[in-house]
Amino acid sequence: MAELAARAWDAINGLYLGLRVTFRVLLDRKITVKYPLEKLEVSPRWHGLLALPLDPETGKDKCIICLQCERVCPDRCIHIEATGKGKERVLTRFDIEMDKCCYCGLCVEVCPTDAIVFIPEYEASTRDRARLLYDLEDLHRAAPKEPPARGLVKMGRGR
Amino acid sequence: MRLHTEELMLNMGPQHPSTHGVLRLILTIDGENIAGVKPDIGYLHSSLEKMMEHRTYLQNVALVDRGMDYLTALANEEAYLLAVERLGGIEVPPRAKWIRTIMLEFQRISSHLVWLGTWGIDLGASTVFIYCFRERERILDLLEQVTGGRLHYVYFRPGGVLADLPEGWTDRALEFCDELLDRMVEYHELLTGNPIFRARVLGVGVLPRDAAINMGACGPIARGSGVDFDVRRAHPYEAYGDVEFDVPVFEGGDCFARYQVRMEEMRQSVRIIRQAIERLPEGEVRARVPVNVRLPRGEVYARTESPRGDLGIYLVSEGADKPHRVKIRAPSFSNLYALTEIMRGWKVADLVAILGSVDIVLSDVDR
Numbered sequence: 001m002a003e004l005a006a007r008a009w010d011a012i013n014g015l016y017l018g019l020r021v022t023f024r025v026l027l028d029r030k031i032t033v034k035y036p037l038e039k040l041e042v043s044p045r046w047h048g049l050l051a052l053p054l055d056p057e058t059g060k061d062k063c064i065i066c067l068q069c070e071r072v073c074p075d076r077c078i079h080i081e082a083t084g085k086g087k088e089r090v091l092t093r094f095d096i097e098m099d100k101c102c103y104c105g106l107c108v109e110v111c112p113t114d115a116i117v118f119i120p121e122y123e124a125s126t127r128d129r130a131r132l133l134y135d136l137e138d139l140h141r142a143a144p145k146e147p148p149a150r151g152l153v154k155m156g157r158g159r
Numbered sequence: 160m161r162l163h164t165e166e167l168m169l170n171m172g173p174q175h176p177s178t179h180g181v182l183r184l185i186l187t188i189d190g191e192n193i194a195g196v197k198p199d200i201g202y203l204h205s206s207l208e209k210m211m212e213h214r215t216y217l218q219n220v221a222l223v224d225r226g227m228d229y230l231t232a233l234a235n236e237e238a239y240l241l242a243v244e245r246l247g248g249i250e251v252p253p254r255a256k257w258i259r260t261i262m263l264e265f266q267r268i269s270s271h272l273v274w275l276g277t278w279g280i281d282l283g284a285s286t287v288f289i290y291c292f293r294e295r296e297r298i299l300d301l302l303e304q305v306t307g308g309r310l311h312y313v314y315f316r317p318g319g320v321l322a323d324l325p326e327g328w329t330d331r332a333l334e335f336c337d338e339l340l341d342r343m344v345e346y347h348e349l350l351t352g353n354p355i356f357r358a359r360v361l362g363v364g365v366l367p368r369d370a371a372i373n374m375g376a377c378g379p380i381a382r383g384s385g386v387d388f389d390v391r392r393a394h395p396y397e398a399y400g401d402v403e404f405d406v407p408v409f410e411g412g413d414c415f416a417r418y419q420v421r422m423e424e425m426r427q428s429v430r431i432i433r434q435a436i437e438r439l440p441e442g443e444v445r446a447r448v449p450v451n452v453r454l455p456r457g458e459v460y461a462r463t464e465s466p467r468g469d470l471g472i473y474l475v476s477e478g479a480d481k482p483h484r485v486k487i488r489a490p491s492f493s494n495l496y497a498l499t500e501i502m503r504g505w506k507v508a509d510l511v512a513i514l515g516s517v518d519i520v521l522s523d524v525d526r
Contacts, residue, residue: 014352021345022286031293043300045307045322072450074218104221104313109321110450118307 053143062115069107180521319445364513378468383417
């Protein structure tokens with residue numbers, strides 16, 4: 001009989017402790033956000049969508065067509081073409097297949113001129129799969145007005 | 160009068176919420192009792208080991224993130240890079256080692272929180288799920304500030320880490336550590352004393368110590384069966400040799416012991432993070448390693464303690480910039496095997512509790 005009473009007490013106490021937590025949280029501040037109406041800020045290093053900012057001084061592409069990003073991409077989703085020779089080389093094609101992209105950031109990391117950058121955006125959904133192919137124009141349009149602050153260590157440059 | 164009874168085949172999965180992915184269990188049941196379990200795996204097989212042979216060592220970092228255990232991406236990177244660095248003789252700067260240790264322990268806590276929440280749901284305690292994810296969200300925010308990713312980080316690099324910790328991050332991390340310990344008290348209040356929870360896990364699914372060793376169980380499963388082994392202590396890597404921590408071992412062997420091990424491990428992880436942040440040395444975070452690093456001919460095996468257990472990578476190099484062969488020893492695979500062996504004799508309802516206590520991730524089992 002005493003054992004039964006002890007077990008009953010344990011059970012009641014256990015349930016009381018659990019329910020106390022539940023009621024405490026009921027009165028707490030809400031931790032969720034109503035997503036499409038409210039949005040969370042992402043951190044400066046956010047691996048989001050990609051963009052090609054233009055050089056503010058010359059108004060031209062920063063890309064020097066070294067093709068390092070195309071080579072390092074594990075999913076091979078970057079396609080670059082260019083015409084001209086030497087200093088006259090210009091980009092004619094810079095396509096990123098965002099549906100293949102795995103957001104690893106290796107292209108941003110190897111780029112010697114910061115021509116390709118991440119932007120703090122993450123909404124890429126569309127009803128048409130063809131629109132996930134971002135061409136040069138799309139990538140220019142997506143570029144931020146000011147370069148995002150980032151503390152990444154570049155390849156082969158040390159700290 | 161004798162009743163005519165016969166055994167029944169029951170198909171559990173592949174689409175079953177408590178199998179945590181796509182695992183199919185072919186059960187032979189005798190009434191409510193399980194007479195036999197045959198796991199059918201391979202639904203998530205992605206031929207990761209083969210894919211790794213076609214990518215450079217740097218690109219593979221992005222691949223091991225998502226191809227293996229997707230809840231512990233950093234632990235996968237660590238195991239893989241440990242192999243690469245050992246074979247290539249690449250020296251990691253001390254600061255990078257300590258940063259890696261901090262990151263790995265945060266990853267361990269976040270993985271255990273997912274386990275605790277989903278196991279709670281399996282057992283019918285759905286409240287704890289949301290609470291665990293609330294804390295996990297904080298960890299993901301912290302990791303996002305450092306790495307830029309929330310699930311797939313691609314943060315570790317051959318010879319260091321991608322970037323130094325952002326300014327003020329260590330203060331935020333320490334603040335979270337204090338908060339987590341408070342929250343852990345809540346988890347204990349919600350679960351440990353709860354009579355329904357105790358009835359479902361106490362003494363259920365006992366894995367004896369000998370069986371755990373013989374069937375290759377590792378990590379929290381083995382430690383819950385009284386096997387005092389942790390790779391972080393037995394074969395220290397990164398900064399684990401220099402920090403103080405206890406390896407929780409419980410003798411019970413049942414689901415409750417495995418629960419206790421993981422709860423205590425989170426507490427120890429906080430302890431490691433605090434020490435690491437306090438003793439974080441200054442200096443470089445990344446050694447100079449070329450993009451297309453070539454490793455010398457040879458083979459290497461690196462083992463680490465991932466949140467799920469003993470994660471090993473066997474890597475063979477033929478001198479090229481791509482691995483010749485990679486073999487991954489996944490902890491979930493051997494743990495799943497060990498526990499399906501002991502499921503015989505338990506009730507069908509207990510099976511969900513036992514399966515949940517393995518903390519399987521099917522992409523880790525199948526690879």
